[in-house]
Amino acid sequence: MKDTELFDWLTGEALHDDIIRLAQITVATEITNLDVINESADPKKSFDWQQLLLAGSLLARSVERTHQEAALRIATAAVTLETSPEVRDAGAVLLEKLSNRRSVELAIQRNRVEPDLEGRLGVSMRLEANRRRFEDSILLESSGKWIGVNHFQRELWAGASSGAGWLSASAPTASGKTYLVLQWLLDHVRTRKTKIAIYLAPTRALVSEIELSLKELCRSDTDIEITSLPLMDVYFASAAGDKKAVFVFTQERLHLLANLLGEDFSVDLLIVDEAHKIGDNQRGVILQDAVERVSRQNPAMKVVFVSPSTQNPGELLQDAPDDMPKSSVDSDMPTVLQNVILAAQVPRKPKEWSLDLVWGDSTIPLGTLKLSNKPAGLKKRLAFIAAAAGGRGGTLVYCNGAAEAEDVALLISQLEGSEKTDDQELLDLADLARKGVHRNYQLAPLVERGVAFHYGNMPSLIRTEIERLFRSGKIKFLTCTSTLIEGVNLSCRTIIVRGPRKGRGNPMEPHDFWNLAGRAGRWGNEFQGNIICIDPKDDKAWPVGVPKRSRYPIKRETDVVLSSADELAAYLENRNIDTLADLTQGEEYEQVGAYLLNTYIRLGTLSDAAFAKRHSADTLRKLDKSLEGISALISIRQDILVRHPGVSAVGLQRLLEVFREYEGNIENLLLAPSESVDAYDRYVTVMRRINENLYPVFLPDGLIPLHALVVVEWLKGLSLAAIIRKRIEYQQRNNRSFRLPVLIRETMSMVEETARFKAPKYISAYMDVLRLFLTEAGRDDLIDEDFDIGIALEFGVSSTTLLSLMELGLSRMSAVALYEKIARDDLDKEGCLAWINEHGPNFAGMDLPNLIVSEALQVSGLSDAEAGQKLSE
Amino acid sequence: MPAAKPVKIGPLSFSRKRDANDYLKDMLYKYDLGDKLTDEDAAILTHLVHMHPEAAEKIGVGIESFSVRTADYGTRCFWVNRIDGTTEKFSFRACY
Numbered sequence: 001m002k003d004t005e006l007f008d009w010l011t012g013e014a015l016h017d018d019i020i021r022l023a024q025i026t027v028a029t030e031i032t033n034l035d036v037i038n039e040s041a042d043p044k045k046s047f048d049w050q051q052l053l054l055a056g057s058l059l060a061r062s063v064e065r066t067h068q069e070a071a072l073r074i075a076t077a078a079v080t081l082e083t084s085p086e087v088r089d090a091g092a093v094l095l096e097k098l099s100n101r102r103s104v105e106l107a108i109q110r111n112r113v114e115p116d117l118e119g120r121l122g123v124s125m126r127l128e129a130n131r132r133r134f135e136d137s138i139l140l141e142s143s144g145k146w147i148g149v150n151h152f153q154r155e156l157w158a159g160a161s162s163g164a165g166w167l168s169a170s171a172p173t174a175s176g177k178t179y180l181v182l183q184w185l186l187d188h189v190r191t192r193k194t195k196i197a198i199y200l201a202p203t204r205a206l207v208s209e210i211e212l213s214l215k216e217l218c219r220s221d222t223d224i225e226i227t228s229l230p231l232m233d234v235y236f237a238s239a240a241g242d243k244k245a246v247f248v249f250t251q252e253r254l255h256l257l258a259n260l261l262g263e264d265f266s267v268d269l270l271i272v273d274e275a276h277k278i279g280d281n282q283r284g285v286i287l288q289d290a291v292e293r294v295s296r297q298n299p300a301m302k303v304v305f306v307s308p309s310t311q312n313p314g315e316l317l318q319d320a321p322d323d324m325p326k327s328s329v330d331s332d333m334p335t336v337l338q339n340v341i342l343a344a345q346v347p348r349k350p351k352e353w354s355l356d357l358v359w360g361d362s363t364i365p366l367g368t369l370k371l372s373n374k375p376a377g378l379k380k381r382l383a384f385i386a387a388a389a390g391g392r393g394g395t396l397v398y399c400n401g402a403a404e405a406e407d408v409a410l411l412i413s414q415l416e417g418s419e420k421t422d423d424q425e426l427l428d429l430a431d432l433a434r435k436g437v438h439r440n441y442q443l444a445p446l447v448e449r450g451v452a453f454h455y456g457n458m459p460s461l462i463r464t465e466i467e468r469l470f471r472s473g474k475i476k477f478l479t480c481t482s483t484l485i486e487g488v489n490l491s492c493r494t495i496i497v498r499g500p501r502k503g504r505g506n507p508m509e510p511h512d513f514w515n516l517a518g519r520a521g522r523w524g525n526e527f528q529g530n531i532i533c534i535d536p537k538d539d540k541a542w543p544v545g546v547p548k549r550s551r552y553p554i555k556r557e558t559d560v561v562l563s564s565a566d567e568l569a570a571y572l573e574n575r576n577i578d579t580l581a582d583l584t585q586g587e588e589y590e591q592v593g594a595y596l597l598n599t600y601i602r603l604g605t606l607s608d609a610a611f612a613k614r615h616s617a618d619t620l621r622k623l624d625k626s627l628e629g630i631s632a633l634i635s636i637r638q639d640i641l642v643r644h645p646g647v648s649a650v651g652l653q654r655l656l657e658v659f660r661e662y663e664g665n666i667e668n669l670l671l672a673p674s675e676s677v678d679a680y681d682r683y684v685t686v687m688r689r690i691n692e693n694l695y696p697v698f699l700p701d702g703l704i705p706l707h708a709l710v711v712v713e714w715l716k717g718l719s720l721a722a723i724i725r726k727r728i729e730y731q732q733r734n735n736r737s738f739r740l741p742v743l744i745r746e747t748m749s750m751v752e753e754t755a756r757f758k759a760p761k762y763i764s765a766y767m768d769v770l771r772l773f774l775t776e777a778g779r780d781d782l783i784d785e786d787f788d789i790g791i792a793l794e795f796g797v798s799s800t801t802l803l804s805l806m807e808l809g810l811s812r813m814s815a816v817a818l819y820e821k822i823a824r825d826d827l828d829k830e831g832c833l834a835w836i837n838e839h840g841p842n843f844a845g846m847d848l849p850n851l852i853v854s855e856a857l858q859v860s861g862l863s864d865a866e867a868g869q870k871l872s873e
Numbered sequence: 874m875p876a877a878k879p880v881k882i883g884p885l886s887f888s889r890k891r892d893a894n895d896y897l898k899d900m901l902y903k904y905d906l907g908d909k910l911t912d913e914d915a916a917i918l919t920h921l922v923h924m925h926p927e928a929a930e931k932i933g934v935g936i937e938s939f940s941v942r943t944a945d946y947g948t949r950c951f952w953v954n955r956i957d958g959t960t961e962k963f964s965f966r967a968c969y
Contacts, residue, residue: 664904664908664911665908665909665911667909668904668905668907668908668909672907677942677960678907678940678942678960680907680943681906681907681940681941681942681943682906682907683907684906684907684943685905685906685907685908688905689905705943705947
């Protein structure tokens with residue numbers, strides 16, 4: 001009998017019934033308010049543990065996920081159920097065999113297993129344990145310290161440290177990828193010649209999270225500068241060898257730094273986190289462009305891609321320079337048990353829901369969940385089931401949209417289990433929500449009951465604090481939107497979900513669903529994670545049923561679009577249409593079209609591009625033909641085109657022609673500084689000009705004044721609360737009715753999407769073309785070299801002091817709040833630190849939210865006690 | 874029916890108030906928001922603003938240039954930009 005046959009026989013026949021019963025019992029312990037179907041007998045007696053554990057240790061050797069899952073199920077049951085101390089010890093040993101040291105530590109921490117497990121083992125077992133521990137460790141060269149790792153982490157470390165220049169690694173969410181990559185990054189930077197490293201993450205939220213983790217990991221190390229701002233000083237200091245630098249960026253920020261440095265820019269090491277997002281329809285192209293751009297500038301650069309549960313991590317290596325050694329690490333091993341549970345209403349009893357555990361192609365009944373109220377309507381159904389089943393906390397409720405998330409959270413907060421708290425951290429967060437957003441912002445009273453909602457466009461300081469308190473267990477219920485699968489590192493104990501949609505209404509694809517579901521189970525904090533799917537038989541909610549486990553296929557957005565060459569060629573040929581508002585299919589083709597046109601202009605043919613090997617000669621010829629005619633009309637230099645990924649050269653050229661034909665005073669083409677009285681009017685005009693000539697960006701046209709207003713206020717350094725307040729005043733002055741929650745959400749989304757995304761992208765392109773034109777017209781005197789509109793908009797700052805505060809690592813929200821108290825607008829980093837040190841003792845009298853005070857004290861190194869702060873009051 | 878009242882703004886004469894209104898309205902709308910006026914248009918407006926009932930307050934320390942910008946709540950207006958950097962809007966209809 002071959003090993004795999006043995007493993008299949010063990011799981012499929014010999015121990016099949018036992019493992020199912022174990023699953024039933026272990027899962028039931030996770031769910032609150034559950035009437036268990038079979039009150040099980042004493043687990044000590046009803047199982048043959050010796051046999052189960054022996055089988056588990058055999059199965060642990062398998063490389064197949066189902067076998068490993070069975071072994072993990074046995075080990076988890078042995079450790080968590082009421083078994084004898086010997087069985088629990090053996091369960092812990094089995095966990096170690098699965099290289100799951102973190103779960104052993106959790107078991108010890110929860111008093112399931114006595115400490116000093118090794119001391120209780122026999123000699124041969126002890127030897128084996130030692131050998132395993134040695135194998136499951138890696139040496140940090142920089143410090144000589146060993147850290148414990150699992151199989152995947154060990155492979156990832158070996159791969160990254162090998163001669164491979166390009167590496168792509170994929171593993172399920174709770175595998176400790178980020179932790180390991182950060183450790184490796186710092187070790188590598190410390191021990192190698194690497195001077196400049198960039199860590200790319202897809203969202204600002206993730207950027208600040210990674211920046212913070214890195215800073216914590218090398219707190220005492222002053223030789224490495226870590227920043228998320230595109231600072232030329234930091235770059236030059238590292239290039240000169242004074243210090244080493246790690247920049248943590250979104251793809252847009254990488255382009256900002258590259259734009260500032262031009263030809264000088266050279267990166268030694270690039271890490272791309274959440275690399276599967278190269279398939280995103282807008283920003284995926286910008287990401288791909290960023291990777292290609294830095295790789296062109298330094299072809300010897302080392303690159304590490306990391307992605308969660310992808311089918312084909314190797315795909316990302318295809319575009320590596322020809323002679324570059326490549327390697328991919330692909331793991332699919334479970335670290336925590338993930339239970340998919342179906343919840344369907346018991347006929348005629350709306351308050352009773354039967355729960356079934358998905359087991360391969362069938363299900364195992366678990367019992368009946370009792371709700372305390374009748375769930376009328378879908379929102380109530382989500383809320384009541386979440387509150388009933390997820391009473392142990394760590395419960396995430398997936399909602400379709402921000403409004404639904406707010407409503408469901410409000411419902412949960414009224415149920416048992418969400419009593420008002422006097423926890424200081426929760427009260428501080430509520431205070432920040434009131435002062436930082438609006439005094440009636442719904443988040444505040446919810447947080448005071450341990451419930452919160454979470455969506456994109458929330459200010460990052462609030463969002464990260466919500467995430468932190470959810471992790472620590474103080475927020476027990478969190479309602480969220482698809483933002484969570486768009487690059488926030490947050491895991492949970494239980495996910496409640498019904499008919500999940502992604503973005504605007506499209507049902508989730510199986511791999512998106514599993515990207516979400518994969519977050520159930522916090523390795524090292526829980527032994528199991530649960531995904532409760534409501535109304536599994538409802539085909540409106542689940543058009544293809546509850547999706548089977550599936551891994552994410554990496555597919556570059558550029559490749560997807562290239563495969564519809566005819567439509568793309570037609571789009572490109574039509575791109576210079578008279579009225580840009582009539583342009584159709586821009587959603588699909590604009591970004592990639594711009595990318596291809598730039599590639600064509602650089603190379604003279606698409607056949608020489610790295611992606612050519614993935615497309616037919618016919619496709620490339622067809623596109624070459626279209627691009628040839630279009631590119632002949634473009635006179636703007638390549639070095640300007642490359643600065644604006646995703647912005648079409650056709651649009652830029654048209655803008656240049658409009659400038660050339662402009663008959664009025666040339667000064668009328670300029671923007672005004674945000675403090676200037678005519679700033680708002682200038683932005684309205686420039687945005688309109690962009691809509692008409694570059695691309696229809698600020699929509700609908702009638703809302704341009706509002707877009708302009710928010711952008712100017714953002715640039716002026718106004719706080720979100722102030723921007724919201726002004727909008728409310730405007731509505732009131734004009735006797736227009738409004739709904740506060742909607743107005744708050746709309747303002748947040750306008751800040752994030754217009755002021756921080758579209759405006760920097762398109763207005764900085766406008767300014768570059770204008771600069772070109774002014775030089776051509778002999779009016780260089782009008783160019784302001786010191787002011788970079790892209791950076792000013794990305795960070796929402798217009799003064800040196802504000803930018804310095806953010807360089808210190810403060811969030812914009814804190815920086816703006818402090819800047820309201822600081823008189824001078826020209827302070828550098830040291831100046832700001834000196835100010836904080838001097839005024840820290842008086843913070844209590846300034847009515848600043850506690851969370852902002854702590855952030856300020858943290859970056860300055862002052863302790864709360866030194867500041868004599870009200871935190872302790 | 875009373876005879877139409879002629880309007881004179883510097884070198885320009887209009888036989889009816891309505892014609893002056895149309896002329897200035899066209900001027901107001903040929904610019905983009907935030908634009909400064911050309912020298913020729915500025916010369917006409919210099920005459921015009923002197924005819925304003927509160928001319929002294931509007932002009933203040935002296936005229937540097939004129940702009941077209943928004944006034945309250947989205948309407949368009951001519952603005953005097955003064956040499957000290959301050960700025961003030963005025964309604965052309967109030968001038969005659």
